[in-house]
């Protein structure tokens with residue numbers, strides 16, 4: 001049986017958890033050679049176990065701090081030494097802090113930029129010369145990058161995710177002459193370890209807001225991974241610069 005990513009070298013960041021783990025499992029099941037990494041060593045090792053047990057191919061570097069320029073440079077150099085090229089780069093990893101503008105210290109602001117913009121820029125920057133002809137980049141924005149929120153006050157996160165959506169378009173422009181496509185997936189409310197302990201905790205006001213999602217439920221990591229798989233694959237051969245929103249209609253339909 002042929003897979004949709006047969007033989008492709010797919011670098012995925014943040015594979016220890018949530019959507020990154022789901023993508024590692026899905027991409028490997030479609031024949032990709034998955035190259036993962038994460039700052040969380042235990043979670044990364046568990047992902048390697050899951051992928052391998054299912055018959056997939058994965059290597060993983062952990063712990064790796066993707067906000068460390070030299071560490072990312074060395075990691076990508078090792079990937080290229082091992083595999084010779086990168087066909088897919090899915091810059092999924094991220095961490096954030098939510099706060100309204102009045103309560104966002106400059107330190108918090110800088111921390112969020114580092115963990116949501118630097119963490120995308122660095123792997124893209126170091127991988128760029130090694131992307132194969134026709135390679136696919138998938139970035140992860142958010143509904144937070146295209147909307148404001150009365151309930152989840154998040155000035156820095158809104159800025160970074162809007163920045164990721166914008167970066168996608170610039171990468172599409174700069175990659176086009178090499179046949180490199182760059183697209184973005186923008187999840188809405190997805191049940192992952194990141195949201196379980198925060199926005200989707202039982203006592204958080206967002207829990208109520210989430211009930212107003214048109215499709216009537218919170219999304220699952222695999223539903224984002226499936227969209228990323230499509231954009232990463234040759235099936236999306238004429239799609240670049242796009243932002244695919246995966247939110248059950250949340251950002252498209254006004255309440256009421």
Ligand SMILES: NC(=O)c1ccc[n+]([C@@H]2O[C@H](COP(=O)([O-])OP(=O)(O)OC[C@H]3O[C@@H](n4cnc5c(N)ncnc54)[C@H](O)[C@@H]3O)[C@@H](O)[C@H]2O)c1
Pocket residue numbers: 013014015016017018019020037038039040043064065066067092093094095115119140141142143186187188189190191192193194195
């Ligand atoms: N869950 C949601 O509802 C939601 C909504 C919109 C966007 N997103 C985005 O989806 C992506 C994945 O998030 P998730 O929900 O799966 O969260 P998650 O916390 O389950 O996974 C994120 C992974 O990134 C890793 N990571 C964080 N900082 C790192 C660093 N400095 N170096 C290396 N690895 C690091 C974490 O250890 C973790 O394994 C993120 O970019 C997030 O902003 C999530």
